[in-house]
Amino acid sequence: MKRTETIKFLIIRSIGNFLVLFALFGVFATFGPALYYEVQFRVATYRGVTYSVAKVVDEEIPKEEVGKEASFADILAGQKEHILIPKDTDFSILIPKIGANAKVFPNVDPSNSDAFIPLLSKGVAHAKGTVFPGISGNTYLFAHSTDSFWNVGRYNAIFYLLKDLTVGDDIVVFFEGLRHNYKVTEVRVVEAEDVSFITESQNGDEEVLILQTCWPPGTTWKRLLVFAKKTN
Secondary structure, three states, X not given: OOHHHHHHHHHHHHHHHHHHHHHHHHHHHHHHXXXXXXXXXXXXXXXXXXXXXXXXXXXXXXXXXXXXXXXXXHHHHOOOEEEEOOXXXXXXXXXXXXXXXEEEXXXXXXXXXXXXXXXXXXXXXXXXOOOOOOOOEEEEEEOOOOXXXXXXXXXXXXXXXXXXXXXXXXXXXXXXOEEEEEEEEEEEEEEOOOOHHHHOOOOOOOEEEEEEEEEOOOOOOEEEEEEEEEOO
């Protein structure tokens, strides 16, 4: 092989290797957050790891413990019982089955992407116009809102695991220092244009918590809704 041909071969091979690495990086950046939660959940289920929510009302929580989450190493080989401490007792949501623990941002306009996109990278949004915990009607929380798979990494993917919730699962919401307990009553897929649970949120005579995420994950085709009713 001539010297010029060798140089060409090395250049082409280097470009090929770079493209492969770039593609792998793109896949990781795109699916990384959702994949992390998915693998962690499966490992936790296999090992029999369980979560419970701390009874923190009127208790002083050590600063270093607030919002602390079990690491993947803890799930893989650590203890099997973990306590979830809310990230913010003013407004936060915790879901023991999937180990979810997120701050909730109140009164976010679900029709204004400029308003909710920056917040969904940090936590969960409460839909403006829906009621707050402790009031009859629908409390509507949404997260993981994206228009394509390649944008998944821009958002907090913790609501990705809502698909694994079933009837009877527990959900805990802290609001203004008070704990509100709910149990899942239904999981439903609706059209993306269906906003009736937001617009009619104040018409009900029961306290209902509704959680929304994209369905299928990484699309805006439909919405996966989890309904839960107050138990205390």
